Structure formats: structure tokens, C-alpha cells
Amino acid sequence: MDNHGRALHKAANYERVTRQVRWLTIGTALITIPPDQPQSLFLYGLMCVSAAYNMLHYLPNFGRLRLLSSRITMLVLDNLFVAALLLLVGSISTPYSAFLVFMIISAAYWYGLRGSLGVIAGQALALIPTAMWAPFKPLSLSEPRTIAISLLVLLIIGVFVERLTRAERQERHELEALSRDNQTERERLLNLVNSLNDAIFMIDDRGRIILHNGAAQALVSAKGELRGRDLTKVLPLQRRSKQAVSLVELAQGNTDPQQRRDLGYAAPDGSITDLDISITPVRLGAAGAINYIIVGRDITKEKSLDQQREEFIAVASHELRTPLTIVEAALSTALLAKPQLSSQLTLLLEQAHRNTVFLGSIVRDLTTLSQAQDDTIPIQLRPVNPKLLLEQLVNDFMPQAKEKNLSLKLVLLPNTPSILSTEHHIHEVLQNYLTNAMKYTQEGGIIVKAAPSQNGGVLFAVQDSGIGISASDQRHLFTKFYRSEDYRTRETGGTGLGLYLCLELAERLNAKVWCKSTLNHGSTFYLEVPPFSQLQRDHAKVVEAEVSTLIDQL
């Protein structure tokens, strides 16, 4: 029940109870008033008026007459009734004065101390002058009548108070039950959160820990109460390259949930626990401050398996390179003797040569990939001039374009800035884009573009007029080993690693890759490189920290 409904219910209940009490009061008075006293007639008259007023309450539309039916009117009228009654019986010293108790309880029920004091003061003001005026002698009552009045009034008061406060009691029981439920619910949730094996922290927007579970306490070596402490200090994180990363900075200002698998917890004893970390911003209430829920799962084992796999690929692809170079060179050189070879032998040698070259390209992609994924290799940042980079690329691909009778153009927008990045990686990505464009374009041309990007870096694009990519293929384009079902692409060789490699390299540079394409009308592949890579910014921070410690030492 909401507050408004509860108030209505309370008012209706009060009205009903008061009505019943009025009847009982009138009844009590009628039974107990001795009929042979001078004021008896007046008293019967008062009872008739009162009964008539009480009857009004049973009229169906009485509730609409605010002037007569409002709570304050009822209180005033009832008080006047009691005052008149006491006046007529001649004294406050008669047992009828007990009726005043109703008035005080009623007033206190609605208006608290002020109400009860108001009733007492009002009745006193009414009774003191009349007591001095004394129109009637006090009603002389026999002892049995006095006892009967007292008992009846006590009984009525008891019933009245019970009825009046029943709603309150119910409400209190409900609230108590609710609070017990809440408590149970809270304990259940706490048990649930505590029984999880993943470490859970809840932090406020300044990075202070509000809540955490048992696994969180077990994960970090910090002793004692964690609540209120700075999470960055409690759970220092770092990349595999040992670069410190602040979890709080990662969380702050990000309204979307994030997941990271590249961070480890660096314990004070020097051990590293690799974590799968998810950060979820939550807002408590509409205008509440943002809190963050951080869940960390120990993935040290998975990571070490990943690492072993990556190392295996790195070593295997490295060891494959030399024999492949030799086989390729041997086959290529053997093919020089073509004129002396039978056509069958030439065919076999050519097949062997073509596939060796293909195998070489797979191995090359795997090597580049394992290098791109190995974040222990520090990234080398140098100024990159987009103009020189693209000119070199276009030069490299020009012979191929001429051979296929395709136009190959370079468009460089003015104000395209130089950036601090790894030229090698950008070159590799664009080279992959161009190789694909060449492969899948039979007529028309290819345009290589560079333009200033919104984030102050460079937006590279390779646009072709080729076969295009279907919407369903576009979704998987940058996935490992994905190859389109389009029969036209099946005719050309590809490792299915090229674009995945582009994605990995771009991530290394903190750059973005994506593509836009219409089937049969060509595709455009994009690479957006920031003005300097994330690592550079982290590095700048480290330098800043070093300088400030140096200043502190001075």
C-alpha cells in the first residue's frame, strides 16, 4: 500500500471507529442518566442531537461534504458534545468526565502532543467559567450508577484504543516482516557473493572500495579491512611488459562494460596473477554517483597455456622458414630448366613451387602474428610520414596493377599529420589491404587514401572496385581463419590470417580497423591510427612519475 492509500485507509478506519464509539457513548449516557433530575431533559435533548449527527455519517454522500465530515470538524463537534455533557451534568467531578479521555486520544492520534494539549486547554476554558456560573447542581448519582459508568467508559476506551491502533499495529508487523525479509535477502546475496570464486570489488567513482567478497580478500595480500581503501593500491595491475595500469583509470569515465585479459595482479612478493577482469559501471538511483563492479578471475593457468601455444607457434614458424626458403629457391631454380623439361614435369614443378610460396606466406603470417601478440616485445615508436609510406606502397604495387590493367591512385588530403607510431605495422596492415584489393578486383581501380582523423591521427583507406563483400561475411571478416563462402574468393589463394593479423597489429598500435562494402560494387578498408600509441601515453606517465619522485627527493 502506498502512503496515500494508507492515509485514506487510516481515515476511514478512524471514522468508523469514532462512529461506533459515539453510539456507545450515547448509549452509556442514556442508560446511566437518572431521569428524575432537573437537567435530565436537556441531557436527553443533547443525546438526540448527537444521535442525529451520528446518523448523518451513514448517508452515502456524507463523505463529500467536507465541511461536516472532515476530521477537524468531527473533533470539534465531539469536543463540543463532551463539553456540553459535562456542563449539563454539572461538574467535571462526575464520572462522565472520563469521556474527555476519548477526545484526548483522538486529538493525540491525529495531531500528537499539540492536539491533546489543545483539547485539554479548550475543555478547561469551556469548563472553568461554566463551573463558576453553575446553571445546574452536579448530577447526584447513586453508587451503582457511578460504578456502571466508570466500567462502561473504561470498556469503551479499551475497545476504542484497540480499534484505532489496529491499523498501526498491522503496518508495524508488515514493516517488521519486510525488514526480516530484507535482512534474509541481504544475507542470501552476501552469501552468494562470498561463495563465488571470482574476486569482486565494488568501488565508487574515486576508486575507493565500497564492498568486496571473500575471494577478493584472498586474492590481494593486503591485511585488514579493505573497505574505504584505494583499489589502485590494494590491487596494483600491470601488463606483461611490466607496465603498471590503474584499474580505476580504466573504469573512470567509461559508461560501457569492459573486459580485459591482458592484465596481471602484481603482489608485493613479486608474483603475478593473470586476471580476466570485467568492469561494469552501475548507477544507484537515477541521480546517484556511478559505482563500478570489478570482477577478477584468476586465469594464470589458461594464460600459461596460451603462452605455451603462442611460443610453440613462434618457434615452429621460425624453424619452418629456412627449409621453406631452400625448397622455394630449389624449385624456382629447377624451373629455369623448363625448356629441357617435359611438360608434365614442368607442371608438377610449378605446382610444387606455387604451393611452397603459399606455404611460405602462411608461415610468414603466423610469425608476424605471434610477434604482434607477444606484448613482451616493446613496440618501437618513430615519426611516421603518411605521404612517404603510401608512396612506397603504391610504388611496390604499381607493377602488379599494370599487369592486371587496374588504375592505382594515391589521394592524400592536406593537413594529414605525421604520427608517432610503428611504421612497420601500419605498412603491414595496408599491404594486406592492398594485396586483397588486387586479388578481388578485376576491372576499375584501387585508391589509397590518407586523411586527418577526428582523434588527431591519420585515417588510412584502401578502396577498390572489386567484387565486394556480403553483409554476413563482413561480420566475420577480421576473425581468425575466416574465408568467405563466395566462390569467387575460393579461386584465389589466401591463408585466412591476413585480416586477423591486421586486427592484431592495429590493436598493438591502439588503432582501429573496419571495412565498408557493397556486394559487387567494391570495398573500402580503413585503418585509423591515433596520433601516438597508448603505450606512448603510458610511457609519458611513467616519465612524469619519475620526474615527480625526483623532485620529491630534492
Place this chain on the structure above:
Amino acid sequence: MSQPRILLVEDDLTLASLYQMRMEAEGFEVKHCSNGEEALQAARDFKPNLILLDIMMPRLNGFDVLDILRHTPETSRIKIVILSALGQANDQARAKELGADDYLVKSQVVIADVMARLRQHLNLPAKEAPTLESE
């Protein structure tokens, strides 16, 4: 016109013999050395027009050979093309700084590319299908 002379410096003997066979088939006069010290000696005696130089070799590595050749007056003008397994950008940058004319990464090129590049540096026209003499 006399045959262009090429000094092949490569410690993998199988690969070296293949390269030698190929380059001879393409009409070059070839001398092979399998370490850096031999290479320095041959650069003075054989007087090659171009040196195809590996980097990872026993005794003297390719970077050192390159550095010495560039600082010796009689060899400082010989064309030098690096052909190495090292593909890192900083290796390439270092070779360029030391004065290499070109840098090829073994895994990124096929033998035909290497031959085309050699011809380019020797200002020779791209050659149509050379033939291998039958045994």
C-alpha cells in the same frame, strides 16, 4: 660486356649453393664465402660489383662486415644488399644507417624477387626467363 661479379656471403651451405647456381644461371660471376672474415678478404680480392650479405654468421656478423666495408676506401662504393632472416624494423634501420643499399627479409621474398632486386641495383634490364644448363 663482362659478367657482373657478385659476392655471396651466406653460412647456410645448401641455400648458398642454390643461390650460386641461380645467379650463375642468370649470368653473374659468383664467389661464395660462409663467414664474415672470408667476406672481407674476398671483397678486396674478388672486387665484386655487389655483395649479397647475410647478417647472422659465425665470427664476424653482417653488421660488422658492412661497417668495415663502408669504412674501407677500396670497398666503400660496392653495392651491398642485405638478405637476412631478421625482419625487425630496428634491424633494417640499423643496416640502412650503416650504409646498406637494400634490405631483404628471407621470409618475405622468393628467389626471383632477390634476382630482380640484384638486377635493379646493377642497372641491368629485367631478364626474360634465364635457362639452366642441363647436366
